[in-house]
Amino acid sequence: MTAKVIVITNQKGGCGKTTITMNLSGAFGKDAKTLVVDGDPQGSTTRWAASSSDENPFPCSVMSLANLDGKVNREIKKYIDDYEYIFIDCPPAIDNRFTASALLVANLAIVPVVPSPTDLWSAIGIQNLINSALDFNENLQTRLLANMCQPNTSISREALELIGEFDFDKFETDIYQRTAYRQAAAFGGTVLDLDNAKAKEEITALKQEIIKILN
Ligand SMILES: Nc1ncnc2c1ncn2[C@@H]1O[C@H](COP(=O)(O)OP(=O)(O)OP(=O)(O)O)[C@@H](O)[C@H]1O
Ligand SMILES: [Mg+2]
Numbered sequence: 001m002t003a004k005v006i007v008i009t010n011q012k013g014g015c016g017k018t019t020i021t022m023n024l025s026g027a028f029g030k031d032a033k034t035l036v037v038d039g040d041p042q043g044s045t046t047r048w049a050a051s052s053s054d055e056n057p058f059p060c061s062v063m064s065l066a067n068l069d070g071k072v073n074r075e076i077k078k079y080i081d082d083y084e085y086i087f088i089d090c091p092p093a094i095d096n097r098f099t100a101s102a103l104l105v106a107n108l109a110i111v112p113v114v115p116s117p118t119d120l121w122s123a124i125g126i127q128n129l130i131n132s133a134l135d136f137n138e139n140l141q142t143r144l145l146a147n148m149c150q151p152n153t154s155i156s157r158e159a160l161e162l163i164g165e166f167d168f169d170k171f172e173t174d175i176y177q178r179t180a181y182r183q184a185a186a187f188g189g190t191v192l193d194l195d196n197a198k199a200k201e202e203i204t205a206l207k208q209e210i211i212k213i214l215n
Contacts, residue, residue: 003035003083004214005076007106009129011094012122016112016147018044019181021089022058026190027207029059032084037076038064039098040091051188058188060087070097073104080105094125103133107214109142111168112175115149115159127167141213142168145206148177173205 008021022045025036038045043066049058061083065072076086088106090099103109109130113123123144130142144166146155155163155174163170175181180196191199 001033001081001084003080003086004108005080005086005088005102005106006108006110006210007088007090007099007102008110008112009090009099009103010111010113010123010126011092011096011099011129012113012119012126013092015114015119015123016175016181017092018048018089019185020110020112020145020147020175021045021087022048023181023184023190023192023203024207024210025060025085025087026058027192027203028085028087030192033082034060034085034087035079035083036060036062037072037086037088037102038062039066039072039089039102041066042091045089048185048188051186053187056189056193066091066098068098068101070101072098073101076102076105094129100129100133103130103140104137106133106137106140108210109133109140110145110171111142112145112147113163115146115155115163115174117158117162120159120162124166131167143213144168144170146170146174149174151176151178171206171209173202173209175202175206 049062052058180191180199
């Protein structure tokens with residue numbers, strides 16, 4: 001077993017890194033041994049998992065490595081044979097050595113973006129960081145993920161044009177703004193445990209896309 005490492009990053013705060021990390025890792029963790037690495041000193045993924053009930057514990061191990069900074073790549077390598085998937089939730093900062101280090105051992109970088117011009121402008125910075133990692137890690141693939149899309153509204157032409165200017169493709173699956181995502185955080189689970197067919201569908205579709213990219 002050699003883990004596939006998936007890094008969720010964007011220096012922009014509040015774009016959904018932790019929400020995407022936990023819903024995906026929870027979806028993968030149902031049928032594969034999965035580790036979540038908390039890279040945020042605020043410990044959001046750790047708290048998320050701690051909010052789950054004893055009857056329905058979060059289905060992944062969660063470990064905080066935020067203090068390791070630029071050494072996190074070294075630490076991740078120690079766990080690579082023990083898991084099938086390792087998800088790393090990054091902090092919202094570009095000068096952070098943690099993110100640069102995590103990208104060195106990543107197979108896939110997911111960049112959640114809110115598809116509005118201002119959010120996309122501030123996401124451009126992450127592109128340089130990912131491109132620098134590519135010099136050392138030629139296996140690294142990257143996808144943008146549109147998050148908090150507005151229900152019944154398609155992504156605006158301006159936003160799509162800006163997305164097209166990035167060096168990376170966007171996932172076909174978009175994630176919409178739904179209360180289910182906030183509820184999932186509140187009970188320490190994923191939308192797969194909730195009664196929201198559309199949220200379940202989009203997380204399942206995203207999981208399938210990721211499996212395809214990683215194979
Ligand atoms: N698809 C969604 N639908 C509804 N709410 C969402 C969605 N994605 C994220 N949110 C909400 O937006 C807020 C920010 O999300 P989250 O904490 O996941 O972002 P983040 O990028 O990890 O933030 P930070 O940069 O502070 O780490 C949270 O309240 C979360 O519940
Ligand atoms: Mg976060």
